[in-house]
Amino acid sequence: MGYSGEINFVGMPIDGYLAPFAIATEEAALALQAISDELEQQELILVFYDAYRPQKAVNHFIRWSLDEEDLLMKESFYPREEKSTLFKKGYLSKRSGHSRGSTVDVTLAHADTGEELDMGSPVDMLDVISNFNTKQITQEQAANRQILKQLMTKHNFKSYSKEWWHYTLKDEPYPNEYFDFDVE
Numbered sequence: 001m002g003y004s005g006e007i008n009f010v011g012m013p014i015d016g017y018l019a020p021f022a023i024a025t026e027e028a029a030l031a032l033q034a035i036s037d038e039l040e041q042q043e044l045i046l047v048f049y050d051a052y053r054p055q056k057a058v059n060h061f062i063r064w065s066l067d068e069e070d071l072l073m074k075e076s077f078y079p080r081e082e083k084s085t086l087f088k089k090g091y092l093s094k095r096s097g098h099s100r101g102s103t104v105d106v107t108l109a110h111a112d113t114g115e116e117l118d119m120g121s122p123v124d125m126l127d128v129i130s131n132f133n134t135k136q137i138t139q140e141q142a143a144n145r146q147i148l149k150q151l152m153t154k155h156n157f158k159s160y161s162k163e164w165w166h167y168t169l170k171d172e173p174y175p176n177e178y179f180d181f182d183v184e
């Protein structure tokens with residue numbers, strides 16, 4: 001839940017993230033619980049990087065993208081992209097599914113060690129290597145992305161071609177509402 005701290009592509013706590021919590025609609029939360037239950041048999045766990053995102057946080061991302069001089073986190077999060085193109089290229093959205101409450105950024109980890117499966121790029125690496133079907137990763141990394149995708153799609157989440165970690169509930173309960181209450 002990096003947006004309440006400093007380890008994220010902006011490099012500071014993001015507006016509206018007052019605590020490292022994951023909030024989701026009841027419908028999404030129930031589906032995610034079912035996924036977690038199923039993962040237990042495989043000794044894996046779901047790791048959350050983001051869930052509900054206030055619109056004020058999206059507005060923070062927009063302001064940040066317009067500040068050409070602030071390249072504090074470029075090397076770690078968007079080394080091959082210009083920050084001014086991140087929205088245009090689909091790595092960020094001005095009307096984010098996250099603000100509708102039924103979108104999550106997730107990965108898988110081993111239940112015993114907490115070690116994340118190798119997906120070929122870290123969550124929020126804003127780069128072509130994070131595109132689901134990139135050719136820049138190994139077969140094993142691609143297989144790990146498939147494990148996550150199969151599980152999420154089985155439980156009615158749809159994937160996003162630009163970011164292997166980003167999933168939205170298919171029948172989301174608030175398809176046209178962009179919430180703005182704080183994460184706390």
Ligand SMILES: C[C@@H](N)C(=O)N[C@H](C)C(=O)O
Pocket residue numbers: 050090091092093094095096097098105124163166
């Ligand atoms: C920034 C990344 N975690 C993300 O969620 N990107 C999508 C496109 C979004 O902003 O909704």
Ligand SMILES: [Zn+2]
Pocket residue numbers: 050098103104105165166167
């Ligand atoms: Zn996302």
